[in-house]
Amino acid sequence: MKLLLALILAFQAPRTLIYPPIPKPTQETIAIVLLEKPHTEKEINELIRPFRDVKLRRVFREAITGFSVQGKSQAIARLAGNKQILNISPVTQYRVQTEGSVKIIGGDAVRSIFDQKNQRLTGKGVTVGVIDTGVDYTHPDLKKNYAGGHDLVDNDRDPMETKVLGQATIHGTHVAGIIAANGKIKGVAPEAQIVAYRALGPGGGGTTEQVLAAIEQAIKDKVDIVNLSLGNDINGPDLPISLALNRAVDKGIVAVAASGNSGPNVWTVGSPGTASKAISVGASTPTMEIPSLLIEGSRNRLRIQPMEGSANWALDRSLEIVEGGIGRKTELNQVQGKLVLMKRGTLTFSEKAENARQAGAAAVLIYNNMSGGFMGNLDTQSSIPVGSLSKADGVILQKKIKQGLSARVLVAEERDQLADFSSRGPVTGSWEIKPDIVAPGVAINSTVPGGYLSLQGTSMAAPHVAGACALIKQAHPDWTPEQIKAALMNTAKPLVKTGGADSSKATVTAKTGSYYRTFEQGAGRIQVDEAIKTASLVTPSSIQFGKFSDERDSHKAVLHVENTSERSARYSFTIPNRVDGLSWRFPLSFTLEPHEAKDVMVELRVDPQIFKGKIHDGYLRLQAGARTIQIPYLYVLEEPGYPRVMGFDFAEADKPGQYRYEVYLPGGAEEFGIALFNPEDYRFIGFLDTAVNVKKGLIKQDIPSEQLPAEGTYLVKVFAKKANKEDFIETMIKIGEKVD
Incomplete structure (x- = not known):
């Protein structure tokens, strides 16, 4: 379109x-x-x-x-x-939705682990299909890894990025670099092979038909993994692309899809991130310095989302705040040395920033013209700080401007928080938990035609997972897509909301923070080193009990528990905290010998006369030897208001x-x-x-x-x-x- x-x-x-x-x-x-x-x-x-x-x-x-x-x-x-x-x-339209981040997910730690051939884990021997805007296979960091491809837009064998002026693309090259760059930048799996499928054409747009054709070709090519950092905002499990990814998984291909950039509201996950058998990926923050605006004389502290290409937000003085309309030059006559608040729309972010710079502004904040926050990129590097605010925070700041107040920028280190833009679930109709997991997707530096660029989005989070899957596939070549997905989810780190709280603590309290909901983060942020070393696998790796409708109803789920280690292990479920109207039934403790597996049943009973919640979710905890496996679950008591x-x-x-x-x-x-x-x-x-x-x-x-x-x-x-x-x-x- x-x-x-x-x-x-x-x-x-x-x-x-x-x-x-x-x-x-x-x-x-x-x-x-x-x-x-x-x-x-x-x-x-x-x-x-x-x-x-x-x-x-x-x-x-x-x-x-x-x-x-x-x-x-x-x-x-x-x-x-x-x-x-x-x-x-x-048919519908689909659009395109680094070193520090690789370390966060355990990518560096993996280098000390060896596969069955006594080779370091680098993704060697594993093929990843990148279904995207194409790949610049001439990039020095990608030339070693490129293994051919197909152009499903122009129907030829040259999947080069679009180079048409005004509609040039870079997205697929950036995604490929996160997976397998092997040069100045190292991807998650630097020796994995990349097969490029150009399904999105000029400007980054493509149709259902083109994406389906790319999946079809990837299945024929027998790739090990496909990555789709693309999507739409349609929350439904039955769209053709979602069904096609399920079919690809059935044929032995690990399918990874971005969940979308329509957060932070619930029900915003889009296809193909809604595919049941695919690994749907949300975005978390790597370790980074996040600025916030502290308004003097007020308790309001507004979170700033720095734009890519912005100057550093470390301002060491108070600034007067003024309104700058939508950023036209005629609206910026009195902004010298001040922080300018602008409304999103009409002009590009770069035009707004440049107009403000020329008028002598110290910094620019652009607030959303619709609910929620947003992320943005500048066309060129700016010499002044430029960031975005949510619509709600923009309205607050407008009111403070009328009072003539100043503000100071505070910068704090933040790690392992869910990105505001990351789409949330659950999936309509099937009530499945999506995304399945999260990975770093903010300020990710990677390859682009002609150089390198830092971008953000679930499009950047998904290839971290695709690269992680390549490492797991090298370490465990016989594992199925379901087992690889389980390894990542069973060992993920559930993230805790807010300010410095650490989810590794035994107890999450109101003081330390609270977990994000399962339909916001799935099982949590991936830890690929732990996934590779896991001694147990539980599938399915999340439970959706479905919708309860009777006066007194119970739903059951069968879990397949597998001991993948060389030692016997004992397993036992931890009973969740008591909630009135809910009762659980778990199997007794059991022992599995090396490489033994067992199906166990978990039952949830709900009394709707007592429990009045519409949606209930959380984590079941299975003690597997010395390790605890957390299994996300969700059920719906009444038809929710999606x-x-x-x-x-x-x-x-x-x-x-x-x-x-x-x-x-x-x-x-x-x-x-x-x-x-x-x-x-x-x-x-x-x-x-x-x-x-x-x-x-x-x-x-x-x-x-x-x-x-x-x-x-x-x-x-x-x-x-x-x-x-x-x-x-x-x-x-x-x-x-x-x-x-």
Whole structure:
């Protein structure tokens, strides 16, 4: 999608937006078709022959059993009536979501461990597929590791990064360097081989079809691990990419996916980080100095997220704070030597920073124009500090500015905190815990075309895990993807919220801090050295008991406990702290001989008359010899309040003059629509699109030019009605105007 041509801004309307009843429902699109059993290409052509407006594009046999088609939406919808077809899903857009961090996860400690061939653990002999924007295989730190690849955008064998001016990409090269750089920078597994799959093209965007084709090719190439530092914000377990990753795992490939950068709210994890069998990765902070703003005469202490390319925030004096609008030069006439607060939007971060620098500002803070915080990158190195604030903190600071207060920047060392931007779970519908684990994803230095750059995001966290998997695979070549995932999760370090608390302490108290929720961090931050040395494995490595619905209900989970060591070991569960209305049943203590395994049952009983929580989660603790294994669990007592409408995106389509939207409905809808309003007086203008009896899943539709309103900015209400309940998103869109 050409996202630069359409802007979506979070917007909270000051009053209810009223629209009339939707009209009765009546264009060409691409869709993924899942089949019940494999078909030859000839059989598929026969299947779609009756539908003149439907054309076959690709056949998938490895990643999924199915094919992609292009044609009129109505014809594709009729195709769904064939009994051989399981599901039809419109394609969606996917986008790209170091030395210090390698040490944190135990990467340096691993170098003293040897594999079965008496070789140091460096990832040697292991192949990692990087499904991304391509890789600059000429980079001196990657030339030794590059083992070929495929371009699924241009359909050739050259997966080089896009070099087109204005749309050049660097993301895949950065990811590859974190995994296996072997030069000035050392990746987690510096001798692993990298196979590049270019599935995201100019500007870092790609489609479901391209990513599926990359997974398909990686399976054919028999890579050991695939890394997908890409995704969307659709929280659903049933999207084609998620299903394809599950299939890849079934075929023996370890699948690693970024959870997304839409935190800190819950229900924000996106596909493919929602894939059940993949390792979904959130982002934590390495050891770093984090600035915060202390407002004089106030208890408010606002956390600053430094932008990549910012000067050091170690300011040793009080600064007057002034408002700078959105950062235009005309708004910065009186900022000499002051800290300037700007609102995000219209201008790029670099333009805002440069305008402030030229006006003599001492520092710049940019606050979000939608809920939550954000991370940003400057195009060039700035000579003044530049950082971001959450919307809430920006509002606080605005109020303090009117009081004429000054502020001082305090810098404190922070380590092993969950990054604000890291997407949280759980997964809608399946109630699975995602992400599974976290890894460093803030201020990660790695390779880019022509040099090195520090970036942040779960895109940087995921390749730490992919590299860790390569080390484990070298040490234990016979382990399955499930065992490798279990080794990382069973030995992870659960992270503790806030200020210097240490989760290694036996007791986490209100004074020392509290654990992040399981659906925020999964099992915790990876410790690859511990994972390689683990003497026991427990699978599955997290438990989702599902949804309790009866008056008095119980759910059971079977855990497979394996002694991977050469010594016998004794195992026993620790009974969780008492909670009224909850009761646990565990097996008695047991002993396993070397390489012996056993299935044990854990039961949770809930009395809904006593326990009133909607979601309950925590960690079960299994004493395995001298080590304690923590197993995340989660259950849902009542249908939680997750969003019934999500992932709305609006942008220019492939054909000139047309626009495209996509939206995900986790539970479907009896009525769905996109209503347009005048943003000035909230007057209803018309419907952009409507539908009735919509199945759950992703909706994607092109809007021809004749159905579009005049160029301009509009307030839209995207709504879904089901069982007399309406959920909606209110947002702003621009039509026909280019936006930076």
